Amino acid sequence: MLGAAPGFAQTAPVPGQEFLLQWDLDGDGGVTLSEARERRGDIFTMFDENEDDAYSAAEIAMIDEHKAMERAAGKGPGHQMPEGMGQGPGKRQGQGRAMRSGHDVPAAEGLRAFDANGDGVISRVEFVGGTDRWFAMRDRNGDGVLTSADFGPRT
Numbered sequence: 290m291l292g293a294a295p296g297f298a299q300t301a302p303v304p305g306q307e308f309l310l311q312w313d314l315d316g317d318g319g320v321t322l323s324e325a326r327e328r329r330g331d332i333f334t335m336f337d338e339n340e341d342d343a344y345s346a347a348e349i350a351m352i353d354e355h356k357a358m359e360r361a362a363g364k365g366p367g368h369q370m371p372e373g374m375g376q377g378p379g380k381r382q383g384q385g386r387a388m389r390s391g392h393d394v395p396a397a398e399g400l401r402a403f404d405a406n407g408d409g410v411i412s413r414v415e416f417v418g419g420t421d422r423w424f425a426m427r428d429r430n431g432d433g434v435l436t437s438a439d440f441g442p443r444t
Contacts (some may be wrong), residue, residue, distance in 0.1 A: 305440030312435070319434035326420045333416045342413040344400065349411075352396035 312320045312328045320328075336348050336355075400411045403419040429439045 303437060304442075305435070305437045308435070308440070309437065319436045321434055322421065322424050325424050325435070326417055329420050329423070330413070330417050333413050337413070344411045344416075346397075349396045349400065356396070 309318070309320065312324060314320075314324045314327060333344075336352050337344065338348055338351065339345065400416075402422075403411050403415045405415045405418065424435070427435055427439055429443075
């Protein structure tokens with residue numbers, strides 16, 4: 290049994306590793322608020338097919354299709370979670386209520402939080418403007434930089 294531990298340590302996912310690879314634009318090991326704003330702007334552009342700086346229903350549906358393709362390919366947010374954790378509707382051990390991972394929430398539902406003026410349309414300004422709140426939710430230690438220390442199970 291002890292012999293299995295070193296092998297597990299070598300193959301265990303590092304919390305936040307893929308996020309940092311994609312979002313750490315200057316390669317210094319951390320993601321600043323400025324980098325997060327830039328990256329979220331890039332993401333908005335990726336799905337704003339008609340380039341009108343607002344997400345249409347069809348563009349929001351593309352986000353869900355993209356997330357499904359990533360999951361099917363074993364990629365994307367949450368794919369490194371241990372089996373049974375955050376894998377769609379289900380029950381956490383010892384709890385009777387169903388829990389969903391943020392990765393399983395339909396894009397239209399998740400994007401509502403960024404609709405600052407409540408008009409039902411998510412604009413580029415709203416999406417990128419919501420980065421501050423999005424970033425603060427992930428910056429566990431409040432140091433203004435997202436690093437691997439900001440990921441993984443909460444203790």
